[in-house]
Amino acid sequence: MKKKIQLLMVDDHPFILQAYKNTLERFKPDEYDIINTDADSAKAGYEAIVTSTFEFDVAFLDISIPNYPEKNIESGIDLALLLREKMPNCKIVLLTMHNEKLKFKYFADTIQPNGLVVKNDLTFEELLIAFGKVITGEIYYSETVLKMMQEENA
Amino acid sequence: MFLISCSKSSEIIKPSTPKDSLEVLLDLANTDSLDVNLKLQYNKKALKIISLQKNDSLNRVNYFKVANRFYNINALNEYKFVTQAVIKKAINTNDSISLSKGYDYLADYFSAQFEIDSAYKYNSKSEKIYIRLNDKYKLAKTLLNKAIFQHNANDLIGCEKTVFLVLQHLRGISESEEIRYQAYNLLGIIYGELTEYNLSEKYYQEALKIAVKVPSEYQSTATTLNNLGILYRKQNNDDLAIRVYTKALSQKNLFFDRPIIYAMLKDNLAYSNFKKGDFSKLPNLFFESLKIRDSLKIVSGIIINKIHLGEYYLSKKDSTKARKYALEAYDLAQSNGEKTQALETLKLLSRVNPIKALSYSEIYYSLSDSLQIIDNKARNKFARIEFETEELTLEKDKLVEQRKTLIYIGLGIILIGVFIFVIRFQAAKNRELMLVQEQQKANEEIYQLMLNQNNKIEEVRQSEKKRIAQELHDGILGKLFGTRMNLGVLNSKKDDLAISERGSYIDELKTLEQEIREISHDLSSEKTAVFNNFVLMVTNFLETQKKVCKAQITFSIDPKIEWNAIDNMAKINFYRILQEAFQNINKYANAKNVAVKFLQTDNKTALSIQDDGVGFIFQRKKKGIGLLNMNSRIINSGGEMHIETEPGKGTLLKFELPQTPIQT
Numbered sequence: 001m002k003k004k005i006q007l008l009m010v011d012d013h014p015f016i017l018q019a020y021k022n023t024l025e026r027f028k029p030d031e032y033d034i035i036n037t038d039a040d041s042a043k044a045g046y047e048a049i050v051t052s053t054f055e056f057d058v059a060f061l062d063i064s065i066p067n068y069p070e071k072n073i074e075s076g077i078d079l080a081l082l083l084r085e086k087m088p089n090c091k092i093v094l095l096t097m098h099n100e101k102l103k104f105k106y107f108a109d110t111i112q113p114n115g116l117v118v119k120n121d122l123t124f125e126e127l128l129i130a131f132g133k134v135i136t137g138e139i140y141y142s143e144t145v146l147k148m149m150q151e152e153n154a
Numbered sequence: 155m156f157l158i159s160c161s162k163s164s165e166i167i168k169p170s171t172p173k174d175s176l177e178v179l180l181d182l183a184n185t186d187s188l189d190v191n192l193k194l195q196y197n198k199k200a201l202k203i204i205s206l207q208k209n210d211s212l213n214r215v216n217y218f219k220v221a222n223r224f225y226n227i228n229a230l231n232e233y234k235f236v237t238q239a240v241i242k243k244a245i246n247t248n249d250s251i252s253l254s255k256g257y258d259y260l261a262d263y264f265s266a267q268f269e270i271d272s273a274y275k276y277n278s279k280s281e282k283i284y285i286r287l288n289d290k291y292k293l294a295k296t297l298l299n300k301a302i303f304q305h306n307a308n309d310l311i312g313c314e315k316t317v318f319l320v321l322q323h324l325r326g327i328s329e330s331e332e333i334r335y336q337a338y339n340l341l342g343i344i345y346g347e348l349t350e351y352n353l354s355e356k357y358y359q360e361a362l363k364i365a366v367k368v369p370s371e372y373q374s375t376a377t378t379l380n381n382l383g384i385l386y387r388k389q390n391n392d393d394l395a396i397r398v399y400t401k402a403l404s405q406k407n408l409f410f411d412r413p414i415i416y417a418m419l420k421d422n423l424a425y426s427n428f429k430k431g432d433f434s435k436l437p438n439l440f441f442e443s444l445k446i447r448d449s450l451k452i453v454s455g456i457i458i459n460k461i462h463l464g465e466y467y468l469s470k471k472d473s474t475k476a477r478k479y480a481l482e483a484y485d486l487a488q489s490n491g492e493k494t495q496a497l498e499t500l501k502l503l504s505r506v507n508p509i510k511a512l513s514y515s516e517i518y519y520s521l522s523d524s525l526q527i528i529d530n531k532a533r534n535k536f537a538r539i540e541f542e543t544e545e546l547t548l549e550k551d552k553l554v555e556q557r558k559t560l561i562y563i564g565l566g567i568i569l570i571g572v573f574i575f576v577i578r579f580q581a582a583k584n585r586e587l588m589l590v591q592e593q594q595k596a597n598e599e600i601y602q603l604m605l606n607q608n609n610k611i612e613e614v615r616q617s618e619k620k621r622i623a624q625e626l627h628d629g630i631l632g633k634l635f636g637t638r639m640n641l642g643v644l645n646s647k648k649d650d651l652a653i654s655e656r657g658s659y660i661d662e663l664k665t666l667e668q669e670i671r672e673i674s675h676d677l678s679s680e681k682t683a684v685f686n687n688f689v690l691m692v693t694n695f696l697e698t699q700k701k702v703c704k705a706q707i708t709f710s711i712d713p714k715i716e717w718n719a720i721d722n723m724a725k726i727n728f729y730r731i732l733q734e735a736f737q738n739i740n741k742y743a744n745a746k747n748v749a750v751k752f753l754q755t756d757n758k759t760a761l762s763i764q765d766d767g768v769g770f771i772f773q774r775k776k777k778g779i780g781l782l783n784m785n786s787r788i789i790n791s792g793g794e795m796h797i798e799t800e801p802g803k804g805t806l807l808k809f810e811l812p813q814t815p816i817q818t
Contacts, residue, residue, distance in 0.1 A: 015636025015662070022643040064627070097631050119635045124642030 002033040005135065006054055009038055010045040010079060011062040011095070020060060023127045032135075042068035045079045055087045058134060063096040063107075080111045091134045095119055104148050115140040176203045176216065183223040190227050197223040201236060209243045214252045217243070221259055234263045254283035254292065261299060274303045294323040294333050301340055308494075314344050325548075331367040332374075338364060339378050346385050358382045373412040376402040380419050383426065392430040399423040417446035418455060425462045428469070437466055457483045457495045464502050476506040497521055593730075593783070600726045607691050622673050630669055637662050688717055688725045692732065696750060699736050705745040705765065714754040724811055727787040728761050734784050735763045735807055743767025743805065757813040758793075766804040772797060784809070 007024070011017050017038050024034050037056070039045035042065050049056075061076035061083075073079060080092050093115030094107055107116060114134045121142035122130075133140040141149065182188065183197035197220055204216040217240035224233035241256035243249075257280035264273035277299045284293035297320045304313035320337045324330045338361035345354035358378050365374035379402035386395035402408070402419050409416040424439035440463050447455040460483035467476035484499035486492070497518060504514035637659050644652045644659070689711060696709050717725075732750070739745055745767030753760045775781060784807070785795045793811035 011632075013632040013636050015633055015640065019636050019639030019643060022640060026643070026646065097627055097635070119631075122635070122639065124639065124645070127639075 003031060005032050005034045005058060006056045007034050007036050008045070008048060008056040008059040008061075008083075008090075009036060010040075010042075010048075010060065010065060010076060012040050012065050014040065016062070020127070023124055024131060027128050027131055041066040042073040042075070042079060043071075045076075046071050046073055046082065049079070049082055049086055056083070056090045058091045058093065058131070059083055060093050060095060063094055063098070077107065077111065080113065084111065091115070091137075093117060093130065093134055093140070095122070104145050108149075114138075116145045117142040118144040120144065176200055179203070180216075180219055180223070183220075184226075193223065193227050194229055194232075197227070197229075198232075201232075205239075209247060211249065211252075214240055214243055214247075214249065218252075218255060218259070225259075225262070230263060230266060234260070237263060250283050250287055254280040254287070254296075256280075257283070258292075258296065258299075265299070265303075270303055270306060274300070277303065290323045291327050291330060291333075294320045294327070294330065297323065298333050298336055298340075301337070305340060305344065310344050310347055313340070317341050317344070331364050332369075332372070335361055335364040335368050335374050335378075339374070339381065342378070342381055342385070346381070346388065349388075351385060351389055354385050355382070358385065370406065371411045373405055373408055373415055376405040376408050376412065376415050376419065379405075380415060380422060383419075383422055387422070387426055387429065390429070392426040395426040396423060396430065399426065413446055414450060414452055414455065417443045417450070417452070420446070421455070421459050421462060425465075428462070428466055437463065440466065453486060453490045454492055454495060457486045457490075457492060457499070460486070461495075461498055461502055464499075464506060468502075468506050473506055477503075480506045493521060589779075589783070589786075593787070596730050596733075597723075597726055600729050603691060603729075604687060604722075604726075607687050607694075611687060611690070625669075625673055630666055630673075633662065633666055633669075637666075688720075688729070691729060692750075692752075695729070695732065703736065703740055703748065705739065705743075705748045705767075707748045707750065709750045711752045712754040715752055715759055719813070720759060720811070721791075724791040724793075727791045728809070728811075731761065731784045731787055731807075731809055732763070734780050738780050739763075739765050739767065742770070745804065758810045759813070760811070761809045762806065763808075764804065764806045769799040769801050769803045769805050771801060772799055 009017050009020050011020075017040070021036055024036075027034065037048050037052070039048045045061070045065070046068055059080070061079050063076040065076055065079075067074045073082070076094060076096075080094060083090050083092060091114040092111060094111065094113045095117045096103070097119050104116060107113060114137075115130055117130060117140070121144050126142070130140040130142070179196045179200040183193045183200060185193070188196075200216075200223075201220045204213055204220065207213045207216070217236055221233055221236040221240065224230070224236060237256055237259040241253060241260065244252035244256055257276045261273045261276035261280065264270070264276065277296055281293065281296040281300065284290075284296055297316050301313045301316035301320060304310075304316055317337045317340050320333065324334055324337070338357045342354045342358035342361055345351070345357060348354075358381060361378045362375060362382075365378055368374045379398045383395040383398040383402070386392070386398065399419050399422055403416070403423065408419075420439055421443035424436055424443065427433070427439065428436055440459060444456065444459040444463070447459055460479040464476045464479035464483065467473070467479065470476075480499060480502045484496060484503055487496035487499050500514050500518040500521065504511040504518070507514070641656065641659055644656050692711075693709070696707055700707050736748075739748055743765045745765035748763065748765045751760075751762045751764075753762065781797070788795045788809045788811070791811055793809060796808040796810070797805070798808075799805040
């Protein structure tokens with residue numbers, strides 16, 4: 001029996017959600033059955049999390065998303081914090097267009113995400129690698145992030 | 155005839171204090187009730203005391219006091235001695251006032267001694283000092299003495315001159331009635347002697363007017379009335395003469411105050427009665443007078459009295475008595491050097507003794523020749539003329555004074571006018587200054603407004619930048635990322651579906667191109683109209699006006715206007731003009747529509763503000779502060795203002811600015 005993976009993807013670009021979906025369809029289809037849940041805004045993501053009857057296994061959260069001021073959710077970070085509270089076992093991958101090291105450090109410190117990805121680093125192949133690492137409990141930092149971290153440590 | 159007598163009892167007697175023996179002695183020496191010899195003793199004691207004192211001004215005053223007391227008790231030698239002593243002291247201390255007073259006293263001494271030449275000399279000395287001291291009152295007094303001397307010397311013309319000099323000096327000096335009286339009295343005498351009877355009477359009348367103001371003990375009224383009687387006698391008007399003599403004799407205390415006058419009046423009254431042919435009181439009246447004169451040793455009076463008696467007895471055909479009195483009179487006149495009177499007696503003698511008439515006549519003519527006969531006709535009228543001209547000049551002076559007053563008033567008015575002008579000028583200047591300050595303040599406000607506007611624009615610009623960045627970042631980059639990812643996925647597929655899907659992503663790339671073009675356009679359009687500071691300011695201003703102003707506001711800007719070419723000051727002025735115009739519109743215009751237009755015509759940029767309100771009469775309001783402000787602002791920027799308005803027809807304000815405005 002194939003292993004079921006509940007995946008939450010939050011990004012305001014339908015293109016990107018489509019790309020993630022298309023890509024992950026190719027991830028070990030024999031072994032895993034990936035079930036997608038989409039959200040194109042903070043609000044949709046929030047509702048997806050709080051109304052979900054199951055726990056997500058993996059969450060792809062874009063940091064820059066239309067905010068949801070009613071629930072004080074400004075970005076993917078807030079959604080990540082919510083997830084950490086509601087579904088502590090969920091593996092969180094943060095994706096961002098930004099590449100400032102201070103932000104990475106902040107993300108890493110506050111959320112301690114399972115994956116931190118600069119979208120510019122991401123390719124079809126790389127996403128598959130990242131996904132594979134995250135579901136097995138490894139930490140995945142994309143190339144730029146790693147470089148930044150190294151500079152930070154050095 | 156009688157003139158004056160000197161009296162030196164004019165000082166105030168102070169109550170004696172036992173401590174001050176000098177003062178006590180002086181008081182005693184001046185006490186009427188005391189015996190003359192006693193007074194003399196006291197006065198000599200007083201003199202001893204003061205002669206030991208220091209030569210100071212008080213000392214000299216005391217010397218004069220002592221001199222006065224000697225004079226009053228007729229101790230003339232002592233008087234002369236004291237006077238000479240004080241003159242020395244005055245010379246030693248350069249005390250001109252005491253010196254002149256001393257000379258006066260000495261002149262009085264010589265006058266009393268009938269040493270006319272010496273008296274005249276000292277009088278002249280003091281006269282010179284008074285001229286130097288410019289003491290008009292004392293000078294007048296001295297001159298009066300001089301006139302009397304001149305009169306006594308029969309220098310009628312000189313005397314007349316001097317008297318008028320006296321009157322000139324007295325002009326404007328109050329409390330000089332006594333001298334004035336004597337001057338007029340003397341004039342009466344002189345003109346009487348010059349047979350100018352009318353003038354003589356006129357001056358006697360003047361003298362009588364003043365006489366009442368002179369202390370009564372001088373008996374001035376009686377004196378002048380006596381003189382007036384003699385005048386009437388000369389004119390053969392004995393009735394009038396008798397009337398004035400009688401009036402004179404009825405003066406209070408006359409016999410006590412002036413026995414000489416009293417005797418003279420009696421004699422004159424008797425003579426007029428005699429001339430008139432009324433012998434009822436004669437010759438007793440003559441003898442009454444003669445008795446007094448004899449006792450007083452009034453030589454000239456005795457002579458006249460005897461002449462009168464001679465005449466009386468001649469008329470009574472008593473030639474013995476007549477001859478007796480005539481001869482007595484002649485002898486007295488001869489022995490006393492009374493030449494004029496001697497002539498009179500000779501006339502009488504030739505009448506009472508017709509046999510000797512020829513020899514008397516001869517004596518008469520030789521005597522007459524020896525006398526200086528005054529030519530009546532050639533008398534010097536100059537002094538009188540001078541006096542009268544002086545009166546005219548005075549009136550002229552008065553006129554001049556009035557004119558001066560007018561001139562002063564005129565000058566005053568002019569001065570006040572100048573003051574008012576200066577004040578108003580200053581006020582106007584201040585107002586102008588305040589106006590400039592206000593304008594500056596307004597300018598600053600507008601600068602501030604422009605600055606704020608700039609900040610606002612900067613904010614807008616920043617947020618716009620942020621928006622564009624966001625759009626690029628999140629939108630376009632996201633889309634590009636999505637497209638790339640999808641194309642990456644499709645790379646692994648080689649079926650037809652994949653090919654058609656790729657096609658849709660290529661279309662997606664085209665859309666992205668378009669989006670990028672739009673963002674780029676947004677960036678470049680920043681410079682233009684939307685972001686133009688001034689236009690934005692005006693728009694904002696009109697937006698706020700729309701809330702306040704009752705009128706409908708329409709606003710248009712000619713797109714041809716190149717705002718960047720117009721300097722900031724001009725823009726500020728336009729803005730301020732707009733503010734001012736709307737203030738007027740809101741306050742007064744009561745308009746329904748207001749049209750604000752920025753126009754570009756030929757080489758001019760123009761602002762026109764037109765309303766359909768009440769309008770106004772331009773001539774009446776053209777000095778209004780609002781219009782002045784607007785005008786000065788547009789002129790400052792090198793432009794001009796045009797106004798078209800009429801009551802009820804709205805207002806059109808047009809401000810034209812040439813294309814090359816003055817840089818400020």
